[in-house]
Amino acid sequence: MAFGPYLLLALMEGxxxxxxxxxxxxxxxxxxGVMRVVxxxxxxxxxxxxxxxxxxxxxxxxxxxxxxxxxxxxxPMIVAAIAAAAxxxxxxxxxxxxxxxxxxxxGLLYILEQAALSFFGPDxxxxxxxxxxxxxxPWFGFxxxxxxxxxxxxxxxxxxxWFMTRTRAGLVMRATQVDRQTARAFGIDxxxxxxxxxxxxxxxxxxxxxxxxxxxxxxxxxxxxxxxLSFIVVIIGGLGSLRGTVVAALIIGISDGVISMFYSPTLxxxxxxxxxxxxxxxxPQGLFGARA
Amino acid sequence: MAAVILSATGISKSFGGLCAVxxxxxxLEAGEIHALIGPNGAGKTTFVSLLSGRITPxxxxxxxxxxxxxxxxxxxxxxEGIAYTFQITSIYPGLSVFDNVALAAQAHGAKDLHAAVQxxxxxxxxxxxxxxxxxxxxxxHQRLLEVAMGLALKPRVLILDEPTQGLASGxxxxxxxxxxxxVPETTVLLIEHNxxxxxxxxxxxxxxxxxxxxxxxxxxxxRANRAxxxxxxxxxxxxx
Amino acid sequence: MKSVAxxxxxxxxxxxxxxxxxxxxxxxxxxxLVLAVFAMGYNIAFGYSGLLSLGHALLFAAGMYGxxxxxxxxxxxxxxxxxxxxxxxxxxxxxxxxxxLRTAGVSFMIVTLMFAQxxxxxxxxxxxxxxxxxxxxxxxxxxxxxxxxxxQDAPRFWVALVLFxxxxxxxxxLVRSRFGRVMLAMRENEERSRMLxxxxxxxxxxxxxxxxxxxxxAGAAYALLFGxxxxxxxxxxxxxxxxxxxxxxxxxxxLGPLLGAGLMFYLIDFASGLTSAYxxxxxxxxVALVLFAPKGILGTIRERWLPWLP
Numbered sequence: 147m148a149f150g151p152y153l154l155l156a157l158m159e160g161x162x163x164x165x166x167x168x169x170x171x172x173x174x175x176x177x178x179g180v181m182r183v184v185x186x187x188x189x190x191x192x193x194x195x196x197x198x199x200x201x202x203x204x205x206x207x208x209x210x211x212x213x214x215x216x217x218x219x220x221x222p223m224i225v226a227a228i229a230a231a232a233x234x235x236x237x238x239x240x241x242x243x244x245x246x247x248x249x250x251x252x253g254l255l256y257i258l259e260q261a262a263l264s265f266f267g268p269d270x271x272x273x274x275x276x277x278x279x280x281x282x283x284p285w286f287g288f289x290x291x292x293x294x295x296x297x298x299x300x301x302x303x304x305x306x307x308w309f310m311t312r313t314r315a316g317l318v319m320r321a322t323q324v325d326r327q328t329a330r331a332f333g334i335d336x337x338x339x340x341x342x343x344x345x346x347x348x349x350x351x352x353x354x355x356x357x358x359x360x361x362x363x364x365x366x367x368x369x370x371x372x373x374x375l376s377f378i379v380v381i382i383g384g385l386g387s388l389r390g391t392v393v394a395a396l397i398i399g400i401s402d403g404v405i406s407m408f409y410s411p412t413l414x415x416x417x418x419x420x421x422x423x424x425x426x427x428x429x430p431q432g433l434f435g436a437r438a
Numbered sequence: 439m440a441a442v443i444l445s446a447t448g449i450s451k452s453f454g455g456l457c458a459v460x461x462x463x464x465x466l467e468a469g470e471i472h473a474l475i476g477p478n479g480a481g482k483t484t485f486v487s488l489l490s491g492r493i494t495p496x497x498x499x500x501x502x503x504x505x506x507x508x509x510x511x512x513x514x515x516x517x518e519g520i521a522y523t524f525q526i527t528s529i530y531p532g533l534s535v536f537d538n539v540a541l542a543a544q545a546h547g548a549k550d551l552h553a554a555v556q557x558x559x560x561x562x563x564x565x566x567x568x569x570x571x572x573x574x575x576x577x578x579h580q581r582l583l584e585v586a587m588g589l590a591l592k593p594r595v596l597i598l599d600e601p602t603q604g605l606a607s608g609x610x611x612x613x614x615x616x617x618x619x620x621v622p623e624t625t626v627l628l629i630e631h632n633x634x635x636x637x638x639x640x641x642x643x644x645x646x647x648x649x650x651x652x653x654x655x656x657x658x659x660x661r662a663n664r665a666x667x668x669x670x671x672x673x674x675x676x677x678x
Numbered sequence: 679m680k681s682v683a684x685x686x687x688x689x690x691x692x693x694x695x696x697x698x699x700x701x702x703x704x705x706x707x708x709x710x711l712v713l714a715v716f717a718m719g720y721n722i723a724f725g726y727s728g729l730l731s732l733g734h735a736l737l738f739a740a741g742m743y744g745x746x747x748x749x750x751x752x753x754x755x756x757x758x759x760x761x762x763x764x765x766x767x768x769x770x771x772x773x774x775x776x777x778x779l780r781t782a783g784v785s786f787m788i789v790t791l792m793f794a795q796x797x798x799x800x801x802x803x804x805x806x807x808x809x810x811x812x813x814x815x816x817x818x819x820x821x822x823x824x825x826x827x828x829x830q831d832a833p834r835f836w837v838a839l840v841l842f843x844x845x846x847x848x849x850x851x852l853v854r855s856r857f858g859r860v861m862l863a864m865r866e867n868e869e870r871s872r873m874l875x876x877x878x879x880x881x882x883x884x885x886x887x888x889x890x891x892x893x894x895x896a897g898a899a900y901a902l903l904f905g906x907x908x909x910x911x912x913x914x915x916x917x918x919x920x921x922x923x924x925x926x927x928x929x930x931x932x933l934g935p936l937l938g939a940g941l942m943f944y945l946i947d948f949a950s951g952l953t954s955a956y957x958x959x960x961x962x963x964x965v966a967l968v969l970f971a972p973k974g975i976l977g978t979i980r981e982r983w984l985p986w987l988p
Contacts (some may be wrong), residue, residue, distance in 0.1 A: 239969060249968045258961075258988070260961065374795065413803060422792060424794055427781055430781060513875050513877045517872060524870070531866065537859055591875065
């Protein structure tokens with residue numbers, strides 16, 4: 147294949163990665179923005195979404211699309227419920243102390259990974275795509291499902307944006323983000339908002355995972371990469387800024403797709419991780435954030 | 439006239455368009471007790487933060503004992519002899535009173551730590567509390583501990599930021615006597631709201647208003663100054 | 679002097695245990711001692727000084743690879759390799775600290791985590807030299823330590839014990855020194871410390887370097903004593919484990935790291951006998967500790983009964 151089409155393929159693969167990454171990272175960013183919690187278990191929620199998607203799809207008879215659709219609804223709901231419980235039982239009791247919550251979410255990550263291993267086993271399992279449409283371009287064929295993933299991610303991100311800016315629940319969340327004390331004084335049940343935000347953040351990771359599994363398979367250790375990449379995206383986009391997060395997801399996802407097509411993925415990861423650490427050291431407000 | 443130990447020439451600092459300190463000239467004479475007063479928001483705390491190096495000025499020059507220290511970071515200014523006690527009590531709550539003062543004494547390079555700590559604690563009448571955890575002290579004692587830490591640094595200039603705030607009236611009398619006993623070995627710059635304390639202690643007074651020097655002089659001169667009465671004392675009287 | 683007696687007592691107990699315990703447990707004891715040295719290094723940064731790093735695996739790995747690759751590739755004598763490995767931990771801590779200490783709090787945690795991740799991936803990337811994921815097994819001739827054969831249980835224990843004693847003495851001396859007081863001051867109130875004339879950046883860098891020397895020594899000793907270096911020792915898990923030991927045993931206590939390492943080692947050992955789900959134990963222990971006993975075992979004991987405990 148000539149270089150031009152090859153690059154086009156790399157870009158399209160990168161766009162798929164960026165779409166999944168944007169969803170996952172927006173969940174992480176939301177939790178950090180509103181609650182000031184660095185959720186190390188976010189990757190585990192992603193993994194849980196994938197593993198549950200496989201499990202749900204197994205139990206639903208009939209066409210593959212039905213099983214996948216059921217998974218798209220059920221898996222995020224279960225993950226959200228687990229996240230809400232974790233918030234109420236653990237994080238709330240730590241008063242959201244930043245360092246204690248990181249230690250606790252590391253613990254949560256281990257618990258979830260081990261639970262997935264015990265109930266699900268060590269093997270990677272595929273989930274059948276809801277449809278198998280192939281787009282034939284002049285140089286190569288491209289999976290129609292991958293294109294659908296991109297569109298679905300855009301639709302969900304728009305829905306999140308609409309939810310945060312146009313609904314009462316979103317307004318309450320943003321009010322809590324600005325000032326927790328004042329929000330409480332105005333009669334907002336901050337505990338419930340926090341549980342809701344934590345659940346929503348986890349659900350977004352789970353949705354991203356359900357979108358991804360027909361392409362990539364589910365596995366109990368699959369949460370590591372999304373966690374690291376989401377961190378990178380959230381930091382570069384500016385901690386807590388949703389718009390910056392989406393832009394950064396596009397940049398990171400596409401460049402990750404392109405770089406790993408031409409170079410070793412390990413080298414790509416080394417460079418990306420080191421670069422992001424440097425951003426945190428020298429420009430803690432992120433590349434796009436203006437505030438100090 | 440005594441030698442100038444700490445001086446500021448035309449220093450300014452703005453925060454996002456708001457000019458908190460605007461071209462202030464200021465000279466502290468060795469061995470005096472100098473009070474800095476002014477209504478809330480006059481820029482007093484910003485001004486002493488500039489002197490102590492917690493923030494750097496946009497313009498102007500600061501000298502200590504004739505040497506320029508404008509760009510010197512805060513911790514080095516402390517080593518050069520400017521000690522600062524915080525407006526909001528800032529001690530090590532988890533450590534003992536002894537350790538709190540010992541940190542100051544060892545920062546100054548005291549050879550005999552025990553003697554240095556005891557000396558500083560005796561000046562504030564807290565020698566018998568050395569073993570107590572700082573967090574368990576009464577508020578008045580925490581303020582005094584803060585001063586003891588400043589003393590253990592053996593500073594040339596001691597900046598006291600609202601030291602009597604929150605003290606009971608009985609405690610204030612003892613505090614006034616303590617500060618008076620510090621000069622002339624140490625020079626004291628006092629930021630204070632309590633006018634009785636200011637008039638009682640200060641040999642000279644500088645009044646700040648809107649980030650600029652409104653007046654300076656002795657207690658009598660300041661009391662007689664019309665501009666000060668209008669901008670400051672009048673307000674204070676109305677409140678009190 | 680109560681504390682000197684206590685620490686001597688602990689050492690006597692360790693020596694006696696070596697003679698009484700069956701070989702399996704005596705070997706575990708060696709491993710626990712080395713891990714305890716690692717945890718002591720972590721404790722100096724986190725427990726005493728409040729520097730919560732998530733990247734100490736990098737410092738451990740610097741010591742491990744510094745020593746292991748020297749004996750393996752260059753035929754360096756084991757004692758020299760141990761010393762160089764220790765230094766490697768300190769140097770790595772300097773490099774990380776120079777950059778990471780420009781940040782604080784949560785950013786510091788993430789930056790240290792990322793630097794460690796870079797180190798881990800680098801080890802995997804250069805698998806031709808490092809052995810990558812598979813690692814390198816050190817041969818018997820490479821593990822001769824000033825005439826002691828470290829493939830044998832008894833010499834291995836004595837070397838581990840001597841290393842532990844040196845680390846324990848250094849740790850005690852450090853926390854009783856003037857610098858030890860400054861470490862606590864950094865944790866308690868950094869701004870106050872600055873206004874007493876301490877440069878927080880320099881002080882924290884010094885703390886991190888000391889912590890790195892401990893971690894590097896532990897990593898180097900681990901390579902020589904147990905004859906294996908591998909990428910997994912640079913993974914996130916080896917940043918989490920010392921934190922877990924310290925939290926369990928008691929942050930800012932001298933014996934906490936040993937107690938935590940020992941208890942956690944046997945808890946995992948015991949759990950993996952019952953179930954393969956030992957990570958679950960680690961996870962549950964972390965959550966339970968931050969929820970119910972944030973001061974750890976010795977921290978709680980000190981608070982309630984023994985205020986003199988160092």
